[in-house]
Amino acid sequence: MPQDQDPFNTASLQGPAGIIASYNALDEESMARGAINWRHAPASYKLVGGSHSAFGLHGPAAHPGYEVYRNWAPVGASPSAGVPFPEWDPVSFGGTVMCASGAGAPYGKNSVVGWSIIAKNNTVATSARIYANMPYNGTGSFDQGEAAIDVSGYVEACNAWGQQGDFSAGSGPYQDDARMGPILAVALRIDGNWYIVPDSMAMYDGTLMVDSIHCRTRVTAAMCRTMDATGVTLEYIALAVTMRGDPDWEAGDARAGIRLGCWGISADPFIGDAV
């Protein structure tokens, strides 16, 4: 949104036409997110349709339950397809934490790329994904740092996989592989590619049992630029999960996993002078 001009600064003063042209810069996207500019609002104007939230569950609707999310990365391989974050050494290999093609985005359980977007039965239609469609390539209040989106997410979590013992009296409920627990984070899709937001990561201990895990972050254009400096549009916001494995993870070990149940993700867009 344009800044106010100093009326006493003759160098910046414009005539009415210039002022009007300047304030006409507000676009539909800015208005839909709450900017006041009644002069540009036709009587027929309505908020652009879209959802602010996605809520869901796992398992059949009649018996909401849990689905197992596991990492499938082989041990000791280089970071290529199928070897993602949990053992992706950023010092040695560099690169972003997660970047997968939109077409092949890892939805649902048993991901082979490390991070999974939470989704019932691996389907996009029931995924923890919200449509954003916010450009950040030079126009709009989001681009100019005066709009942002607060994102909140949670999911029920129950640690269990591999060779862990049962939960009967006195037994150990977890095994080494799963001990380090899951990471829940916000994922952004920019121009077809998915990225994990590092500062949204919430890391949990592996001793979760019938518990819930949570994360929240503020999505800004500046954040998007750290993901893709020349990106055009923030397309989707999603909730993603991965499992950390034990450092001595060896071939043949059961994969670390986490069972996820009911979940929710909400986006709260707002306009502010100092995002």
Added chain:
Amino acid sequence: MATITDPSPTDFATGAVPTGDQANAKVGLLGETDGRLDTSNMAATTKFRQHHVQHGTFTRNRSSGATANVDFLGDLLFPQFSKLSSLVVAPKLYTDAADNTYGIDELDYVPIPGLCEVMENPYTTASRVRITWRVSMYLGTDVNSLVDLTTDGEQRWNSFGNLKVHPVSEGGPRSAMCYVTSGVLRLFVNGVAHPTLLRRYRSGFSSAVPSTDYTKSEAQNYAGQTDFQVWEFSAVIDSAQVTAWEGLTSGKPSPLSKGSHTVSIRCFHTNRAVRFKTRYIDWTYSR
């Protein structure tokens, strides 16, 4: 759109020394172009209407919370469930007395003090309401312990040093269908439970909520599990979510309609006790 004209375009010309009145008039002009609600430049027939103010422009907010401990004792609050040898919580199924199966909507939910608010919506139709909550609690052991508690009193441990709990039965912990549990936290608006915004919890593994008899409530935790849990979330409820919220569209008012609405986080459990500690709930309406 009304035509904006500067009645004194030369006041600030280079070399001019504007008076205070002239400067104020200029500031006022700039304010109008910035969308300030001023009718001086509007056509005489123009009226300020609701659609001139964009959704999300105005908000109303309030929050409440509590930090004191409050113990929810299963035997007192949910007595009809305390005598069951087992309980199956299977959403969308309805009571079958033979197998102790209760639909999740049939359970007796009790609002948690500090997690209840009245939401006042001043707008004819709010675009959305954001409800934020956070609650932390200690879990107590299950009233449906594998060992008869009436024999052992408050003691959570049998003579073999084993904990007497069954946090997730019915298929065992490895089952993909892990829907049996001992407690539920759930979001309610206007008395209607949200279909999926719920959060289940288990019974405690340790004596986190102590008995009054400490000799029989020793602090042990052989299972390596913490019994301290937290649930927090911000749910943004817009018209699409109201539509998906079963019950709110069949008799109970939408929380986006004008007026007062109730919101609460409620719980049900078969634990001997659950101690709710810090808790907080907040709502923000956006026009």
